[in-house]
Amino acid sequence: MSVKEDFIYYGREEPIAEETGGRLPTALVFPGRKGAALSTLGWQAVYRLLAPEDELAVERFFLGDPGQPSVSMDSDKELSEFPLIGFSINFEEEYLHPVRMLKDSGVPALSSERPGFPLVMAGGPVAFLNPAPIAPFFDLFWVGEAEAGLKDLCLELKRHIYDGGSKNDFLELIKDRPGVYVPAKTSGKVKRALVPPAPCGENDHVPVLSTPAYSCFISPEAVFKDMFLVEVNRGCPYGCRFCAAGYIYRPPRHASLDQLKEIVELADPPKVGLVGTALTDWPDLIPYIEWLKNRKTKFSLSSVRADGLTVELLDILRASGVRTVTLALEGASKRLRDSASKNLNEEDFLRAVELCAAKGVNHLRMYIIVGWPGETDADYEEFASMLEKIDQARSRGQGNKKKQFMRITLGASCLVPKPWTPLQWTAMPSETELKNVLAKVNSLTKKYKGVTFSGDSPFQARLQGILARGNEELHKFIMIAAEEGGWKKAFKYYEGDLEKFIDHNLDKNDPLPWDFIETGINKSYLWREWERYLKGVMTPPCPPEGCAQCKACGMHKWLTDNSDII
Known part of the structure; x- marks a missing residue:
């Protein structure tokens, strides 16, 4: 599969913020310093996914000085001017930074104090490890891999807003979808969003x-x-x-x-x-x-x-x-x-x-x-x-x-x-x-x-x-x-x-x-692995051929049962 059609790379150049022109102003926030963001692959992958879209006007934000409003790296706009604010969170120690950045920018940190826009969302590894400690700060979490539907969700939000829809109506609409966790609204389990393994080539035996x-x-x-x-x-x-x-x-x-x-x-x-x-x-x-x-x-x-x-x-x-x-x-x-x-x-x-x-x-x-x-x-x-x-x-x-x-x-x-x-x-x-x-x-x-x-x-x-x-x-x-x-x-x-x-x-x-x-992993499998830890017993690695050759952890069945949504 060629990557040329979707390739986006700025190198050492800085993107120039264009006029909104009917596009949804979207703040992509890395809750750390710029130097760390530029060496973090996940955050850049999300930027590459969203920035080329004609319906989105994506600008970058990094952690600034305490007490000062967060300002876009691509314009002089402040965080509070964006109806969609997305945080890419990689580590638990970063949790205080989104709260501080929102408060310093005049945006209430608690979602309960934000009945209208902006919609503040979060993604990254912590969103499908355990988002509970930061759930009260966010309107929604993207749970899983960004390539598995985040762009479509953002485009749907843009059209919803431009059609005059409210934030609450949008959250009600999406609350039970795979890959989406809306605190206090989502019912039942949240299925991790996943890009399934592509078919192996003729001479390949690995996913x-x-x-x-x-x-x-x-x-x-x-x-x-x-x-x-x-x-x-x-x-x-x-x-x-x-x-x-x-x-x-x-x-x-x-x-x-x-x-x-x-x-x-x-x-x-x-x-x-x-x-x-x-x-x-x-x-x-x-x-x-x-x-x-x-x-x-x-x-x-x-x-x-x-x-x-x-x-x-x-x-x-x-x-x-x-x-x-x-x-x-x-x-x-x-x-x-x-x-x-x-x-x-x-x-x-x-x-x-x-x-x-x-x-x-x-x-x-x-x-x-x-x-x-x-x-x-x-x-x-x-x-x-x-x-x-x-x-x-x-x-x-x-x-x-x-x-x-x-x-x-x-x-x-x-x-x-x-x-x-x-x-x-x-x-x-x-x-x-x-x-x-x-x-x-x-x-x-x-x-x-x-x-x-x-x-x-x-x-x-x-x-x-x-x-x-x-x-x-x-x-x-x-x-x-x-x-x-x-x-x-x-x-x-x-x-x-x-x-x-x-x-x-x-x-x-x-x-x-x-x-x-x-996530696709059975909790009972993890418990068995904990018992094997206590006994000092190793478990063989996943087979190179992938889940089809191993039914131990439950991932094979999960992939099959959810093949229509991943």
Whole structure:
């Protein structure tokens, strides 16, 4: 499928706001700084989807200074002038920003105080993880993939408004549609909007991602400076039990090699960043980066699985100037990795470290997670031994090449049990417990030359856990954070019990704030996976052929039952 007809790319140029001329003024808001937005693929994909439409006048908004109205990047218009305001929200910690931006722009933050326009909507991963904590602020949520109908919904709103219709009438009209959640109006389950896998080609045996996302803009201001991002795959077959992406983006799909080549040919960017949750599982990864290398286009990859790092891949990366490689170990011990269903052998990880050192990689980034349910001192004693093995693997790889000494940065994050994962039922350790285990991991790195430690913030992790697993009563906590200037002050002034959302395990039949969302994954399957975590039993990855070959999680039946709407 050619992308040329719908291709839109500005590069370093800025779009110019045109006269409305009968089009619906539409504010597309990223609740963060411009640099982060320009390195966020999802937000740019929505812009690319909506901006070309003749019936919509789309303008970009980013987080500005506190107390100041939000102003369009494309004109001098303020947020309050737009009848449709859409927020793209990626992380729970961003929740206070939409509230602040609305209030600073003279728009009531609570939907109950906005009987008329603007219509304020939200989308992004949090909309189909658990939108409950921010539900009182939004008139509607787009639940699922934007390519699966968001544009049609916005065009329908435009025609409704220009025909003189009210906001309430529009919300009543759409409240029970797939992909739409209207707080206090939607009845029953909300079906996640999904672009189904495209039919496989004659010689292909993997589900195809027919609508790979890519950047509209590149910029020296971006977090990833002047980098053009392309989506290689969506979803992950491994189903690591802590990772929401492995569940909410099922079924896993891979982009077409020809499509991604065409996208880069049309954009002709200075550098390409490959984005995906399972890069080394893409069958065309080597041919694609070889093609980029031959056309003299610089490129980079996000984290790769250690068992997917081959000599051939690393040779191409090094020949293309890649100096840093990122590997995720996740669990400190084999027991924890098996419980998490990481499906990673220690030998493969050590081989990848040795290979990186032998090939002259300058900087190896490694990541682990702390705060696992049931972790013990014995797990970190094993990790101490693992660090020694990693140091030895580095030495073997380097041999006598002292000038090519490979630095290692060990990053440690705190486990946050997310909705729609098997760990959604577990409690989090206390802030003190997390600090102690991070200090322990840090101390283990001290004896090794060229190994530095970077630890997560336990406060931020527990905050994220509260926001991820909370219900609608948390909107008061979020409002305080927006009004008082941050989360720590919100903890000080909020009178409710926040720790109840993360300080105890949940039972199988406990109602969850996100139960009303239908992602396609059976809740009973997630519970079985939680039980397998407790037993330390791994689950095999999704088969390459897709859901037709596996009926374990319920996605196959869900795709069949909803084939008329996805």
